[in-house]
Amino acid sequence: MNSNSPAPCPIPARLFSRRSGKPTPSSWLRPVILFALLAASISSAAQTPFETPGWTRPFPPFRIAGNLYYVGSEDLASYLIVTPQGDILINSNLESSVPLIKQSIETLGFHLSDVKILLISHAHYDHCAGSARILELTGAKYYVMDADVSVVESGGKTDFQYGDQADMHFPATHVDRILHDGDTVALGGTVLTSHLTAGHTRGTTTWTLDETEDERTMHIVIVGSPNVNAGYKLVDNKTYPGIAEDYNRGFAVLNSLPCDIFLGAHGGYFDLTAKYARWKAGDRNAFIDPAGYKTYIADRENAFQTELHRQQAGTH
Numbered sequence: 001m002n003s004n005s006p007a008p009c010p011i012p013a014r015l016f017s018r019r020s021g022k023p024t025p026s027s028w029l030r031p032v033i034l035f036a037l038l039a040a041s042i043s044s045a046a047q048t049p050f051e052t053p054g055w056t057r058p059f060p061p062f063r064i065a066g067n068l069y070y071v072g073s074e075d076l077a078s079y080l081i082v083t084p085q086g087d088i089l090i091n092s093n094l095e096s097s098v099p100l101i102k103q104s105i106e107t108l109g110f111h112l113s114d115v116k117i118l119l120i121s122h123a124h125y126d127h128c129a130g131s132a133r134i135l136e137l138t139g140a141k142y143y144v145m146d147a148d149v150s151v152v153e154s155g156g157k158t159d160f161q162y163g164d165q166a167d168m169h170f171p172a173t174h175v176d177r178i179l180h181d182g183d184t185v186a187l188g189g190t191v192l193t194s195h196l197t198a199g200h201t202r203g204t205t206t207w208t209l210d211e212t213e214d215e216r217t218m219h220i221v222i223v224g225s226p227n228v229n230a231g232y233k234l235v236d237n238k239t240y241p242g243i244a245e246d247y248n249r250g251f252a253v254l255n256s257l258p259c260d261i262f263l264g265a266h267g268g269y270f271d272l273t274a275k276y277a278r279w280k281a282g283d284r285n286a287f288i289d290p291a292g293y294k295t296y297i298a299d300r301e302n303a304f305q306t307e308l309h310r311q312q313a314g315t316h
């Protein structure tokens, strides 16, 4: 996907018609029969009318760096961090994503039941609707940024933008630990840091961690979402006063983070498919992309400022 025009998430329903038929994995995926079979099984499951093909299209799991693995779909990113004391999963995605995440973890030789901590990028259903099921299957503890807790625990009903849209709701899920900006999550020698980068939701969280690869320590950034969805009011927002200030603060944070490996809540943020193709061809540095991170954040900040100025000028 062109990094200059990433799809916001979730994408408003009116822009997309219900997806029909079975997924059609691209030719390079066809040999992966296991995933094709899984795709067929997922296509028969209940789906929301918002899904785009990349959200549910299976993607090969792989090791990104150190003990960090990709276990998401083509566009809904999930990350597994494997430690001697159990594992951390970031993003549960859709309810229908759970079997795919489980299969990806098992393909790597790990076990979903080893997940001890579940984290999310932000409280929109494309990143957290599967959480209730993941917690049920694993007994893991759910850690969520303070300002997204009520949205998670109400199943989306307190979301400032989508709270009254039933088709954006998801299973209400109890939060075990309320995170605050800058809190760390530690397990088995791995430490993740939470960074509040709000605006997209009130509690949008960008995760950072360091991984060592070939004796080189690399800073990893998993961007929560810097995107302004269609319909977001950045001026005089009655249900989210201060939204524009939060976006501005979030961009200041994102601009301050050192980044070697650029990741995010959606594969489209960081050109997952193109980078994976290079990785598969043997380039183990394919995800090291500090310049791409800076370009992406600058592009999204510019998009935010353009929309803010448009709304301030009253041309909306």
Ligand SMILES: [Zn+2]
Residues within 6 Å of the ligand: 008, 009, 010, 122, 124, 200, 225
């Ligand atoms: Zn979102």
